[in-house]
Amino acid sequence: MPEPLRVNERRVAVEARNISKVFGTGEHALRALDDVSVGIAENEFFTLLGPSGCGKTTLLRLIAGFEFPTSGAILLGGEDIATLPPYKRPVNTVFQSYALFPHLTVAQNVSFGLEMLGKPRGEIEARVAEMLKLMRMEQLANRRTDQISGGQAQRVALARALAPAPKVLLLDEPLSALDYKLRKEMQLELKRMQAETGITFIFVTHDQEEALTMSDRVAVMSAGKILQVGSPRDIYDRPAERFVADFIGETNYLAGTVQGVDGGRAEVLLKTGGRISASYSEGMTPSGEVTLVVRPEHARAVEGAADLSGAVEDIVYFGTDTHIHTRLDDGSAFTVRQQNSRNAVLPFARGDRIGIVVGDDAAQVLRD
Amino acid sequence: MAREPELAARQAHRAEIRSRWLLSAPALIIIFVAAVGPLFVMLAYSVMVRGDYGDVRFGEFSSEGWFNVFFQRDIFDDTITYADAHLSIFWRSIRLSLITTVSTLILGFPTAYFIATRPRHTREVWVFLITIPFWTNLLIRTFAMQEVIRNEGVVNTLLQALGVIDQPIQILYTDWAILFGMVYVYLPLMVLPLYASMERLDFRLVEAGYDLYAGRFAVLRRIILPLVKPGLVAGSILVFIPSLGAYVTPRVLGGGKNMMLGNLIELQFGAGRNWPLGAALSITLMVIVMVALLFYVRNASRSGATGHG
Structure with a gap:
């Protein structure tokens, strides 16, 4: 028997192996997924993040069984399920539109999956009561689904999908229809749910903030490929590609030439003259001309000369922090974000020449 | 003097009701003439005595029509089945x-x-x-x-x-x-x-x-x-x-x-x-x-x- 795959020492719940999905044929063929491989651990909150059309929902639908892959395998607990219909997969989905059954009550919606599994009546009733309690919806059990609010519908959809205790729960942008405040609440709620039930969550979103705050790991997708998989911190601090850096948060780019590589760090001579040490992701050997990425809050603006130098173009006050927009000597733009405190006053003003300290652990070499 | 606007309002209201009836009159007439009326004609015919060559004898009532829907009388010994x-x-x-x-x-x-x-x-x-x-x-x-x-x-x-x-x-x-x-x-x-x-x-x-x-x-x-x-x-x-x-x-x-x-x-x-x-x-x-x-x-x-x- 082959060794079960592990991610960070945890057993893998779902694995996509070289998955491709092509819609249509001939000229109109659309490659929604292009040789995607990823392993998702048990009890993990895993997020597929990307812009619309990147293939994240397609990957989710392949795991659910609503679509079948053109090639590749989907393994659930080590077993290939790629050809099983959705009703034979121990996987449940929370749909973007919720897709609650309008002819059934809240409680009937929640019990649907259990009934279909042929559970005994007593067990169903107990489980439905338990789910409604978990969602704090006991009072609404006999309401019709058009008599509840959007946030409540969201909870019912969640309860319905969790009731049969699936091995994996798929969530297709479930929060996108909620207003900002409710969304924040539900983010915490989902996190709580995941911790309490111990079920693997695979969450699809195009909202980077949502992805960073909720996930154990994030896969950033674009044009049918997974560009980078890692913890939110990894993805944010050490983006491997320009798309990832761009898609998540604000970013500065610096051009430079690699002078040497040593122990996972590259010595880079910047185009503006400075020389800094930058990290790079595993599996690449940076050489020649490269682009470095530096997050605005990882750099510091100082008086006098530093790693970089430039002129202050604008200073924007944001309450918690201040954005200092500068123009570097080579003409490129660079933004520094500095945290505010009550007494500190910036020692420079618009038009002044300043230095920018990047430091040795702020820059990351991008893959081409 | 103060009554005049009230009176005018009432008249306007009445005129509105009248015009509503007028507007729906064609439809109502068709419904009555073409649907409800014939029903009553049928009902009337069903309780009259049959004419010898079709039709009915007006004014002479009989339950024979309804009787014959469900029962029949034997022509020789008048037994009912x-x-x-x-x-x-x-x-x-x-x-x-x-x-x-x-x-x-x-x-x-x-x-x-x-x-x-x-x-x-x-x-x-x-x-x-x-x-x-x-x-x-x-x-x-x-x-x-x-x-x-x-x-x-x-x-x-x-x-x-x-x-x-x-x-x-x-x-x-x-x-x-x-x-x-x-x-x-x-x-x-x-x-x-x-x-x-x-x-x-x-x-x-x-x-x-x-x-x-x-x-x-x-x-x-x-x-x-x-x-x-x-x-x-x-x-x-x-x-x-x-x-x-x-x-x-x-x-x-x-x-x-x-x-x-x-x-x-x-x-x-x-x-x-x-x-x-x-x-x-x-x-x-x-x-x-x-x-x-x-x-x-x-x-x-x-x-x-x-x-x-």
Whole structure:
């Protein structure tokens, strides 16, 4: 028997192996997924993040069984399920539109999956009561689904999908229809749910903030490929590609030439003259001309000369922090974000020449 | 002085009511003259004495017409027995109409489902194709059906040529022929309302059903059927009511002997020269339809299906 795959020492719940999905044929063929491989651990909150059309929902639908892959395998607990219909997969989905059954009550919606599994009546009733309690919806059990609010519908959809205790729960942008405040609440709620039930969550979103705050790991997708998989911190601090850096948060780019590589760090001579040490992701050997990425809050603006130098173009006050927009000597733009405190006053003003300290652990070499 | 505006307002209100009545008058007149009026005429005819050459003797009342709907008096010894012939025609009509409704449902449901699941622009083409039979007169279509199923017709000739049968199968002038004819004629009336319901069906709910371990049959029974129920009810009503009173199809395809209610009523007003009986039969038919409708609609609405979503 082959060794079960592990991610960070945890057993893998779902694995996509070289998955491709092509819609249509001939000229109109659309490659929604292009040789995607990823392993998702048990009890993990895993997020597929990307812009619309990147293939994240397609990957989710392949795991659910609503679509079948053109090639590749989907393994659930080590077993290939790629050809099983959705009703034979121990996987449940929370749909973007919720897709609650309008002819059934809240409680009937929640019990649907259990009934279909042929559970005994007593067990169903107990489980439905338990789910409604978990969602704090006991009072609404006999309401019709058009008599509840959007946030409540969201909870019912969640309860319905969790009731049969699936091995994996798929969530297709479930929060996108909620207003900002409710969304924040539900983010915490989902996190709580995941911790309490111990079920693997695979969450699809195009909202980077949502992805960073909720996930154990994030896969950033674009044009049918997974560009980078890692913890939110990894993805944010050490983006491997320009798309990832761009898609998540604000970013500065610096051009430079690699002078040497040593122990996972590259010595880079910047185009503006400075020389800094930058990290790079595993599996690449940076050489020649490269682009470095530096997050605005990882750099510091100082008086006098530093790693970089430039002129202050604008200073924007944001309450918690201040954005200092500068123009570097080579003409490129660079933004520094500095945290505010009550007494500190910036020692420079618009038009002044300043230095920018990047430091040795702020820059990351991008893959081409 | 202060009263004037009040008075003017009241007059304006009255004028408005008057104009409303005036505007709806044409419709009301048509409804009364064409629908309610004739009903009362029928009711009146059903309780009068039959004329010797048809018609009735005005002013002479008798319960004979209604009596004859259900009972018959032996011409020799005046013993009273149930009117078996009438009752069996009632029964045959109801049975054939029910079978027709169920058959159109079985054939129409997949058809409507098929159309509703096509891409939007091709759906219109399919709906258009469904309505094509309406372009030809019912009588002509029924005679065409006769050509298809008669002993020397297309079906029998083809089956004989293929060696499936040696002797032609007698289809024409049987209840089967009536059934075929009615299913053919009323099928579009089932497909169209079913399609209208299914087109509004949110197929993401079907996906949600599959996701929650419901197989194909369970999804059909637990999700699709309850949601398209309004179309199902409408289609069944549209098929059941006209089949119960069908006249042309049983006459042309069933021959003389396999009568249905429509033909029985026609017989009383025609060759039978028993207008009170004909009128009483008509009203009985109407009552059956109404009771069936009430029963069906109430039953359908009680299970709480709503069409939206």
